[in-house]
Amino acid sequence: GVSGKLEQLAHGLSEKVNLGEKKTMTSAAANKPIQVSGDKKDNTIFVDVIERLTVVLDSRGSMTHSYINGCITLKSFMTGSSEMRLGLSDGVSVTSLGISGKGASAVNTLVMEDMNLHECVRWDENKKEAVFTFFAPDGEFNLLSYRIKSPFRAPISVVPFLETKPRANSLDYVLRVRGEFPADKTAAHVSLVFALPHWANSVAVETASATAAAQGGDKGAVPVAGKAQFDRKTQVVHWQIAKIQGGTEVIVRCKIVLASNMDATACSLEDFGVVRVNFELPMHLLSGVSIKFLDFLYASGKTPNKWIRYVTQANSYVARWS
Template sequence: MASLIAILDVKGKPLIQRMYRDDVPVTSLEQFIPIIYEMEEENQQIVPCFTRDGVNYMHIKHSNLYLLAVSRRNTNAMEALIFLNKLKEVLIEYFKALEEESIRDNFVVIYELMDEMMDFGHPQATESKILQEYITQEYHALEIQQQAKSLASVTNAVSWRSEGLKYKRNEVFLDVIESVNMLVNTSGSVVRSEILGQVAMKCYLSGMPELRLGLNDKVATESSRSGAKAIEMEDMRFHQCVRLARFESDRTISFIPPDGEFELMSYRISTHIEKPLIWVEASVNHFGTRIQFTVKVTAQFKRSSSANNVEIVVPVPEDADTPKFKVPAGSASYAPDKSAFVWKLKKLPGGKDYTMRAELSLPTVRSSDVDYALAAEKGQRQPITVKFEIPYFTVSGIKVRYLKTIEKSGYQAVPWVRYITQNGDYSLRTGSLPSAAARGDGYEDH
């Protein structure tokens, strides 16, 4: 697959390199950065794979480093890029951060990892949990027993899980986490919305068990035959342990899990959400050297649920100071570094609404203040952002129907399932609303 793997700094200087085959010249590394510069000068898109002078270059960039694979043969480019990403993940697992300094301080460990992860240019063991069992920063010499164990892990079809695991209590924890990305315009209409979901697991199981996970019938990648509207998942990604053929045939997610924490699958749903889960509207009024905000938050989800740790960030003019707040629930604070004030609610029950008021002083009446008011009227002011977490609730309606554990010893595992909906990029644009007298809300402007 690859003749040479190297990690280069931003100037193209090799920090570490490992030659697996001798069919490419070492000088090929010197040509990499000049080719990148040439692409930039010609305003070309910098692609992850390209060929020059009969040499194939495949690379990814992380921070200020390039991870590069070089080959002479007709290489599977996707396999090479996946390997480079796995190498990056393993090095981050070992050293917590992948930087020039961490590479210079750990040459021996990195060479050992590169030798174990690739053999004669072909990927071998790429799971960090398996590698950490016999390659450590403190002790680099490999014992014969450890080498045999590593060989079994590589050649075994289940290279992501070690054999002989034992637990006194066999448990499986499964979290269905959905993040809502949403943009709402000044009229309250949802302009953009999507759901990013993931199924995260923690497995503490003995032996080599097989798990079977079934989701509710409404969830499918295409419409059901009955004509009922199905939830169309896009960009579905599974952990390598999932048997894809089984999933394609009967929608059952069957797998032998890694030990400990891992992400089983992720997905995206480009559905139009009719109304925001949490709606925030704000009126902004200027009175000379003072500016007043009236902010109302409404929980537009079912009453049986509650949002926890709600945080509403309302932007204010950069030179505003001396804040005063009147809050019916939670607490409010001024964040000058964000040019905003933050309203925090530990709990917001479904169907409930609260209204708070904030007043800030402005140094002088300047054109900037007028521009701020005009920007508010035109919807050009920075949007209000909302953070929240709603347990026991999913926007898409995804549910776990069953989670079965099959192991030759016949033990019964205890499954725990949790649902969480949280904010992603959740922004609401609000305009300047009528003054207090015109609103008739009972507030007086002083």
């Protein structure tokens, strides 16, 4: 049976994939430390497919610069040594290896321009398939890494607005943040950090669910979206949001009172600093890559347990208005 440690990890199970004994797990579960000593091993192998995004957004929420750094990392705690074979989905194209995606899935899969393989990997260049054979060393290692430069849709958009109030000599700086991914997915650990201009004399920060507001709720019924704090010493706002569901929108509103000698109508978005966004999107990859199979060749004894997770993370994800 599965050991007590694995049962604790399985508590974060999100769904079961119908590929032999392969299972999927949440990113939080996969990050839990695993203590293995001596001969006491869980006979388990974890597979992480992680894509880290570098994105620059403009004031319309469009990307002006973007690429994906992806890697497949294995954490091997098997009781024996077995040759393994891992295959990626049929739609995967890798230009550096001469692999061309095929089938309907290729339409929804981005092209990998570069791929680097671990020294333990054997790949048959004559077959031109995304199938890799290897003996997994103990512990954690990167089986392969890749980069994608072809266009993709930003998973989280940030659109700014300025609402000036000349009579009150004040303005509202508003950021609308939307999850541009399927409704059945949820971004976690979302945070935005941005600076306000030095001339912001007095600042009050409010957050709300724009989706709830659009559905007709009155002001008292619209839920607050996370927690935003303004540091008066640094003029920086830190906005923490527990999660954003795909297709929903949240907003932060910074109510700024200007100095008496300033004109609110003369202010522009270019006066405001870069917005730095951080988030994690479990069980969703923008590339469309997936693991088709993970087989054990010539394995002796009990078949090891296999766990897999897919995660998209913000690496350098910023929005700038100038």
